[in-house]
Amino acid sequence: MRSPFLNPQRARRWAPYLFIAPFFALFATFGLFPLLFSIWLSLHQWEAASGLASMRWVGLDNYVYAITDPWFTKSLANTLWYAVVSGVPQHLVALPLAFFIHSTLKKSRNAVIGAYFVPYITSSVAIALIFSTLFSREAGIVNQLIGQPIDWLGRADTARPAIAFVVFWRYLGWNIVLYLSALQVIDPALYEAAALDGASRWQQFRHITLPLVRPMMYFAITLTIIGNLQLFEEPFILVPSDSGVVPSVMTTAMFMYRLAFADGDFGTASAVSWLLFLLIGALAWGNARLFGRQGGGDVAR
Numbered sequence: 001m002r003s004p005f006l007n008p009q010r011a012r013r014w015a016p017y018l019f020i021a022p023f024f025a026l027f028a029t030f031g032l033f034p035l036l037f038s039i040w041l042s043l044h045q046w047e048a049a050s051g052l053a054s055m056r057w058v059g060l061d062n063y064v065y066a067i068t069d070p071w072f073t074k075s076l077a078n079t080l081w082y083a084v085v086s087g088v089p090q091h092l093v094a095l096p097l098a099f100f101i102h103s104t105l106k107k108s109r110n111a112v113i114g115a116y117f118v119p120y121i122t123s124s125v126a127i128a129l130i131f132s133t134l135f136s137r138e139a140g141i142v143n144q145l146i147g148q149p150i151d152w153l154g155r156a157d158t159a160r161p162a163i164a165f166v167v168f169w170r171y172l173g174w175n176i177v178l179y180l181s182a183l184q185v186i187d188p189a190l191y192e193a194a195a196l197d198g199a200s201r202w203q204q205f206r207h208i209t210l211p212l213v214r215p216m217m218y219f220a221i222t223l224t225i226i227g228n229l230q231l232f233e234e235p236f237i238l239v240p241s242d243s244g245v246v247p248s249v250m251t252t253a254m255f256m257y258r259l260a261f262a263d264g265d266f267g268t269a270s271a272v273s274w275l276l277f278l279l280i281g282a283l284a285w286g287n288a289r290l291f292g293r294q295g296g297g298d299v300a301r
Helices: 010-042 059-069 070-103 109-121 124-134 141-146 156-182 190-196 201-212 213-228 233-238 252-262 268-298
Strands: none
Touching: 010 268, 059 124, 059 268, 070 109, 070 156, 070 201, 070 252, 109 156, 124 141, 124 156, 124 190, 141 201, 141 252, 156 213, 156 233, 190 201, 213 268, 233 252
């Protein structure tokens, strides 16, 4: 029997689907299936070591258990604290700094941008080693500068600010690059006209730069919300798991990891992941409402 694919007309019609088939196969295997399975898993009680046959339907009990668990509330409060303390300053510093680099630096602009962007692409383990040394109680440079032997990562009242600073330092360069990309498409004639009218540098920034980078602000803040609420690497690596400081720095992602791989409760861990997803979606929606459709519509499209 002759194959229909030997027909040149049919071959041309099916060729595009054959070329994109590997992508859909990989997406279905490593993207869609884990997503759907996590939803199904959040409605069951399951220990992975016992196999799929041990799954037991519990409905929404995992969600109720997670919401009423004081550790979940504690981790969520820590996560929101990091989002505010490390996320808000990123944009308060990144936007004016990007404007300064764009308007003042000419020859050294690329070198400065590269220096700020290096932390974003640096390995989390390398960053943890560097800041563990900097915040060391005995030989850390930070303590040598202030002249006091503070155990930055060993105390609850100092560990959270130290980790927040690391997060701020690491992602500041990413936001600078985002804002610089928005500033570079602004017509320089607008600034020249404003300068001829006697506008100061602050007035140019307020009345020209801010309105025109509004779509990028919406985009950058949305990424910050998503990233900070999923914060895991910095507190997990900087603070040892057997330290008594862990409850004070534990984020929701760390709590979810502990439920799944320390307690073996994959069902509740999946429920926590979807609760975190709903929170991220709600805050992203609120951010879109804050900036308005005009501010975020162009970026979203």
